[in-house]
Amino acid sequence: EPAMAEEAAAVRVQAEVVRRLKHDKADPDEIAKEVAKLLEMKAQLGGDEGKHKFVLKTPKGTRDYSPKQMAIRERVFNAIISCFKRHGAEVIDTPVFELKETLTGKYGEDSKLIYDLKDQGGELLSLRYDLTVPFARYLAMNKITNIKRYHIAKVYRRDNPAMTRGRYREFYQCDFDIAGQFDPMIPDAECLKIVHEILSDLQLGDFLIKVNDRRILDGMFAVCGVPDSKFRTICSSVDKLDKVPWEEVRGEMVGEKGLSPEAANHIGEYVQLHGEHCGLIERLLQDPKLSQNKLAKEGLGDMKLLFEYLTLFGITGKISFDLSLARGLDYYTGVIFEAVLLQQENEHVEEPVSVGSVAGGGRYDGLVGMFDPKGRKVPCVGVSIGIERIFSILEQRVEASEEKIRTTETQVLVASAQKKLLEERLKLIAELWDAGIKAEVLYKKNPKLLNQLQYCEDTGIPLVAIVGEQELKDGVVKLRVVATREEVNVRRESLVEEIRMRTSHP
């Protein structure tokens, strides 16, 4: 099949050769020879088959962004980057692929979703699966023990795409992480503040940030009688509780994963606990079994501290301590969290329903140590914002509102009402460009004024600078405001200033 494509391409090239020869009225013998060659190539390919076989698409699970989509995407990025910078983050970048072994053993059951590159000689490479493992590799490689950084880039997962719901195989992650040895829960609380700021800023409707701690989960598993070796896999089961009911999760634990029914029931009692965070934390701290477990106690103590800080930040209203939150990835060691958008409440729905996760993160104190030759640890906590789902929502909203989004920032179109003024238009636009004005000109020798004005209407250009014989004589340019059709003559030397003034508040 690829060979087929190669041949089909060769046919197209040969067809172009023939076309050119004909166009150039070349030697008829020469043309005949090349035509014969073309026909032979086509025949070998099986008639026109090669042409039809060629599929014009992007790879499965990926998409292009049109200018309009890019305009929405840039709004989202601006909101996110502003927030990251407001919190004093630096920015880094890493390659799109890593050595295969860098990713090995970091993602547990999800490793099968990693994209590998073909072995073309040299190193074995894989596309990055997230930005966290490359970050940990970067810290270990450069012996950095203290940094607050953000990183916005695409990651790759050979998952089943569900593009209408914003699930892609190539998608952006916007990560903010704090690495370093600090007093407990201060950076952790800042990560939650950041999620709160971004989701508020983007005005996506109501949201909820669920919080839990891997230490509480592990402690809970221990006191419920889950064997150590099953911690991670039972954790994966618990993680499904936001999508499937408890009975089904219990079935998986007992049936597929061989957990004892007693242990499963015991877990069920815990993960179905609800309540106001302070009350729930206190209740668990007094739980006769859980309070005896070191890890759980540590986790619960830190959770209490976390909520104290979140109260100071004034954001506890949208944060919920949720024992059923588990998170899929292997590398978390402490606090974990996930933000979900809630469907707009209406009369028919009693409780707001989650429409999916848009951010997640947590503490991973062991990951950097996995890269350090001496196992030296760098404690880290971070958050990852997934923009695809957010972007889907905003895109739908723009479609629905019929809001007109400009995809360029052009301030002025340089136009002429008469013929033979291309040179004058080019001279004027060069002056404007050199003065930093965003300007366009139609690529026609003699465009009609109507077409030039229509172009402004279509693309939202607010001003037209019109040159004409009389204006040239008078040393002026006619400046037209597209919206009002107002026209004023402006002295050429004042034109730049006039355009700046009229477009300074777009």
Add this chain to the structure above:
Amino acid sequence: EPAMAEEAAAVRVQAEVVRRLKHDKADPDEIAKEVAKLLEMKAQLGGDEGKHKFVLKTPKGTRDYSPKQMAIRERVFNAIISCFKRHGAEVIDTPVFELKETLTGKYGEDSKLIYDLKDQGGELLSLRYDLTVPFARYLAMNKITNIKRYHIAKVYRRDNPAMTRGRYREFYQCDFDIAGQFDPMIPDAECLKIVHEILSDLQLGDFLIKVNDRRILDGMFAVCGVPDSKFRTICSSVDKLDKVPWEEVRGEMVGEKGLSPEAANHIGEYVQLHGEHCGLIERLLQDPKLSQNKLAKEGLGDMKLLFEYLTLFGITGKISFDLSLARGLDYYTGVIFEAVLLQQENEHVEEPVSVGSVAGGGRYDGLVGMFDPKGRKVPCVGVSIGIERIFSILEQRVEASEEKIRTTETQVLVASAQKKLLEERLKLIAELWDAGIKAEVLYKKNPKLLNQLQYCEDTGIPLVAIVGEQELKDGVVKLRVVATREEVNVRRESLVEEIRMRTSHP
């Protein structure tokens, strides 16, 4: 070897399990069991061998960007994006990989440098090699016949890297293209104006933009007696003339590529022609042989028109018509160009020497048609700026100048002089964040004031907002200017405004 890495990772995970059990003072039997398992795993791996085998690096030909490097990179991007927007371009994005067949047959001899992905079931994929072919695929797929867009993204080539000279396997291209049927040479001239603006704006020293036309080259090959089938390969030889002397190129043409010595000599006469552009164009238009060739005549006529427009733009001083410019890629059909930086002239060097290409482009009127099922063409012309070399130069310059580059934009550090004020610091910083102020706080319960001030010195934070018992009572915050050590008490409700005022002109 990858299996080895997998096992080494498993050992590290197991070591972590043991560490945690010990830390938790778990059941000694449990610990013993896990330690035994760890030792067994280590033994299988051959002692510590696995650990030493693990290489901490980025893949060959790639690199990370540190925050400092990112700051320089963002300056370059800003200059380039400003210019593209000044010229009214929209922006698009495409996936990092394409269907393998999308790239097939587009790059001639360079195709061997394409990165393929491993066949993991499903479509065969390749990493993009440039942004031009994905752009053409995008146009054909969406039936777009008219667009002016830019696209800034990484591309991938399995070339021999020379990283000190800014040649990487993963590198950015910044592309600006104009697609559509327009009057001749107006968009082409704008592309050259853009290169001129960007290279001037970045202040990289003197530069030269070489211009030629594929039609002139092909016409020249024809009148020199090069067979049609050898056009592209002889073109590749000519393209080497900026690196190797004519004699060597001639040798390749005659020796390797089987061209007749007469034809080669004839080409040599043309490509070694020099002179002021108008004079050279006229001379070639009157060349008895070349003027008889349709293609060459067309190309020369357009070249003349191009220089008329470039004169109107006032940029001919840095543009040179150069018959030896050929460009490597297959898809060009008309004007081609390439910008090179010139070494600073000094007394010891008579002529400025080229230190390498930083931008290139041209017209490719056939590429979109190769993707269209009916072969419908969309004429295109575009330019690609390569930032790696530019970035290397600027990075070296920053190193040399010892200029201090800030990697964050933080306006104020929220600090305290006394102990037990963490809560007050967190309350204040949340107020500042919510008001849009860029603020940081040290993640310590009781940091020393000196350490807080030192942090500002190190990272360039200009202001410190100090809370203390007395200030809290008085309803003020002490604002300290780091540079001058000046301190003023500001009423808490005026703090945001005061910080904004003092940092509005950084």
